Amino acid sequence: MTTFLWAVTGVLALLWSGLAWATAAVVRWTVEALSTGRVTELGQTAVSFKLPVWLEPFVDTGLVTMVQGLTQWLLEMAGSGAPLAGSLIGWLVPLVWGTWGIGLLVLLVIAGVLHVLIKRLPKTGMVAA
Template identity: 30%
Template sequence: MRALIWSVFAVLAAGWTGLVALSVKVTGWLLGLGASGQAGEMATAAGQWPVPAWLALWVDPAWVQSLQAAWIDLVQWLGQVLPSTTSLMDWIAPLMWAGWALGMLCLLLPAVGFHWLASRYRTPALQHSG
């Protein structure tokens, strides 16, 4: 039972670690796009996409276009107000890894608790009739 508990913990911990590492890389990439000015160009290009026909059946195309315009405005505003991307990444990455540590603690505490419970629970020994 204890092996199962720690195996589940290891799988969840590996998944959590991979998710945070990927998030740090993607954040660095996005901040790099913002620094080069490509983020504004990409947002403008995304704002020009037509509303798909299947989506037009469910929502008003004017509403989607207003969301696209709001997205473009947000990206352009962020490009103007954010500090340099290197200084921003210098505090975002450690913050993300601190969140990883809190997540690992949230995984570790139940694993230790279940390990303790499993050690206290004893199955009765089988008796041989002979």
């Protein structure tokens, strides 16, 4: 039973680490896009995107137009924060990894407590037939 517990804990730790790595990469990419001004290019690309003809009967084109306008507006607003973006990477990525460390510690503590509780269970001596 304890082997299963630690195997599940290992898988969860790997998933948690992968999530933290992906989050740190997305944060780094987003901050770099904001600080270099590529965000306005993304806004123009989002607005110029056209739905494929075969998809138009299934999707409301007015909704797509509204989402494109909202996306362009959000990216233009984000682009105005470009001077601040360069300083954000200095603490956002370490914040992601700090959160990862705390989460991993909590996971290991929970697994340790469950390990101790499993070891204290009385052995019934019953054999499955």
